[in-house]
Amino acid sequence: MASAFRIIIVGGGIAGLATAIALRSLNRKIIVLEQSSFNREIGATISLQPNASKIVERTWDLSRLLHEKGSMMDEGFQVYSLDGELQFRIPLSTTEKYGAERMLYHRVDLHDALKERATSDKWPGEPAQLHVSSRVTHCDCEDGVVYTESGQTFQSDLIIGADGIKSVVRDSILGTKVPALRTGHSAYRMILPVYKLLTECKAFCDVVDPTASYTTMIMAHNRRMIMGPARNGSVYSIVAMVPDEGINEDASNTSWTTHGDIKKMRETFADFPEWARSPLSLVADGEVGLWQLRDIDPLPTWTKGRAILVGDAGHAMLPTQGQGASQAIEDAEAVGAFYADIASTIAGKKAPSFEQIKTINEKIFACRYQRATTIQQYSRQAAKPATEEESAKIKMSPSEFMDYNCNYNGALEWAREQEKNQEKDVEVSVIGREVKAGAQEVSV
Ligand SMILES: Cc1cc2nc3c(=O)[nH]c(=O)nc-3n(C[C@H](O)[C@H](O)[C@H](O)COP(=O)(O)OP(=O)(O)OC[C@H]3O[C@@H](n4cnc5c(N)ncnc54)[C@H](O)[C@@H]3O)c2cc1C
Numbered sequence: 001m002a003s004a005f006r007i008i009i010v011g012g013g014i015a016g017l018a019t020a021i022a023l024r025s026l027n028r029k030i031i032v033l034e035q036s037s038f039n040r041e042i043g044a045t046i047s048l049q050p051n052a053s054k055i056v057e058r059t060w061d062l063s064r065l066l067h068e069k070g071s072m073m074d075e076g077f078q079v080y081s082l083d084g085e086l087q088f089r090i091p092l093s094t095t096e097k098y099g100a101e102r103m104l105y106h107r108v109d110l111h112d113a114l115k116e117r118a119t120s121d122k123w124p125g126e127p128a129q130l131h132v133s134s135r136v137t138h139c140d141c142e143d144g145v146v147y148t149e150s151g152q153t154f155q156s157d158l159i160i161g162a163d164g165i166k167s168v169v170r171d172s173i174l175g176t177k178v179p180a181l182r183t184g185h186s187a188y189r190m191i192l193p194v195y196k197l198l199t200e201c202k203a204f205c206d207v208v209d210p211t212a213s214y215t216t217m218i219m220a221h222n223r224r225m226i227m228g229p230a231r232n233g234s235v236y237s238i239v240a241m242v243p244d245e246g247i248n249e250d251a252s253n254t255s256w257t258t259h260g261d262i263k264k265m266r267e268t269f270a271d272f273p274e275w276a277r278s279p280l281s282l283v284a285d286g287e288v289g290l291w292q293l294r295d296i297d298p299l300p301t302w303t304k305g306r307a308i309l310v311g312d313a314g315h316a317m318l319p320t321q322g323q324g325a326s327q328a329i330e331d332a333e334a335v336g337a338f339y340a341d342i343a344s345t346i347a348g349k350k351a352p353s354f355e356q357i358k359t360i361n362e363k364i365f366a367c368r369y370q371r372a373t374t375i376q377q378y379s380r381q382a383a384k385p386a387t388e389e390e391s392a393k394i395k396m397s398p399s400e401f402m403d404y405n406c407n408y409n410g411a412l413e414w415a416r417e418q419e420k421n422q423e424k425d426v427e428v429s430v431i432g433r434e435v436k437a438g439a440q441e442v443s444v
């Protein structure tokens with residue numbers, strides 16, 4: 001039996017596994033090539049915006065599995081100043097307005113759930129095969145061949161580049177290397193047991209209730225702590241963002257598993273009042289991650305021939321809006337939706353032609369580019385310290401941006417809306433660093 005549609009997904013992160021889920025179907029042979037052996041990364045939480053959480057929880061049926069792992073609704077967003085004053089609090093029960101909730105997960109839990117959903121035979125469609133310790137070096141976008149470091153080659157009809165910010169599939173698509181740009185910020189990341197916070201950081205807990213299902217930010221001039229609970233409120237995640245020049249250690253390592261030095265972290269936050277920095281003393285050596293934040297400029301294209309990029313490979317963005325994973329999930333849904341017809345029209349008899357694949361990939365790019373790029377630029381904008389704000393033009397207020405984020409009904413409806421809006425001055429300029437999307441304008 002000639003197996004029908006051969007798909008290679010490069011990268012087994014959130015984008016790669018989500019795309020495997022969206023594409024899995026009868027008569028499709030999906031292989032995910034992942035360079036790592038999936039060792040435990042340093043803990044962190046991850047949030048999904050309502051539209052993405054709906055795809056994951058309902059469309060892909062992962063709500064029960066994630067609930068068992070302790071998934072939580074994010075009930076709102078609040079900002080405190082260094083002296084412990086509440087600046088603002090926005091309750092964000094989004095069900096009524098956006099039809100789903102913002103969700104908080106432990107990253108490992110979301111990743112595990114997606115992996116199970118992509119590779120288990122408990123769901124319909126041929127399960128995807130996951131090959132770990134398989135590092136891809138490059139691919140041929142016309143012939144559909146993917147090459148690994150160990151000398152294996154994989155012949156495919158469709159190549160999904162889900163290999164993150166340092167994507168090699170992107171190099172093959174563009175014929176050139178795209179630098180990950182230093183953004184001038186680094187972040188320490190850690191996860192603390194809530195019982196420890198409650199007993200050992202009372203002054204902190206008097207201000208911020210770590211058991212409440214809120215995303216909390218403590219904002220100082222040029223640094224901030226972004227925090228939130230996970231696993232049914234038993235753990236609390238802290239991301240402490242600092243300008244690179246303010247950090248007391250070498251932050252040149254971009255791996256998720258790079259360790260930060262606790263002593264140096266505490267020196268970095270020495271000018272924070274005791275209540276705010278006390279949680280930073282709770283963490284043990286080896287439990288702090290250090291991450292230099294990088295993003296990329298908007299790319300001229302995400303696709304060539306049989307290959308297309310999804311997730312950070314196509315539009316790596318800063319974590320300021322907690323949108324990276326949501327955009328990866330939306331990409332995956334788009335790939336699934338645009339390829340859905342292929343499964344039914346060929347009914348497993350033969351793989352789609354080169355021309356079919358190329359055309360569909362171009363449609364996916366056209367559908368997703370403007371939205372992902374606008375959110376990417378907004379995330380970069382939001383990282384700027386307050387003093388630079390006057391020079392930065394941003395015409396979306398946070399609540400307009402929330403609407404923009406959340407008024408998304410899946411790729412096909414978005415594409416129809418785009419067509420309708422074609423006459424209306426919708427323009428995304430790639431080379432200039434200015435993105436115009438109808439009324440919104442974000443310049444960087
Ligand atoms: C501090 C921080 C906090 C964040 N918080 C949030 C949040 O709250 N919400 C949110 O939505 N996003 C958040 N993000 C962003 C989010 O983590 C990413 O946008 C998202 O995970 C994108 O996933 P990805 O699969 O595209 O890329 P990655 O997660 O980078 O996955 C790429 C995968 O490909 C593999 N790979 C790479 N190269 C190769 C190769 N050559 N061959 C084979 N495999 C390869 C890698 O090992 C990896 O498994 C945060 C990021 C940071 C830094």
Ligand SMILES: *[C@@H]1O[C@H](CO)[C@@H](O)[C@H](O)[C@H]1NC(C)=O
Nearest residue numbers: 067068069070071231232234
């Ligand atoms: C989280 O709580 C739910 C019940 O609300 C429970 O079913 C689940 O087992 C809990 N999971 C964890 C990891 O605590």
Ligand SMILES: *[C@@H]1O[C@H](CO)[C@@H](O)[C@H](O)[C@H]1NC(C)=O
Nearest residue numbers: 054097098406407408409410
């Ligand atoms: C996204 O939000 C819109 C706006 O409320 C909602 O109508 C829609 O159902 C959501 N889309 C998805 C895919 O969940």
Ligand SMILES: *[C@@H]1O[C@H](CO)[C@@H](O)[C@H](O)[C@H]1NC(C)=O
Nearest residue numbers: 252253254255256257258259
């Ligand atoms: C980055 O950190 C990883 C994991 O800690 C380590 O293996 C690697 O050698 C480091 N790379 C650099 C350039 O320091």
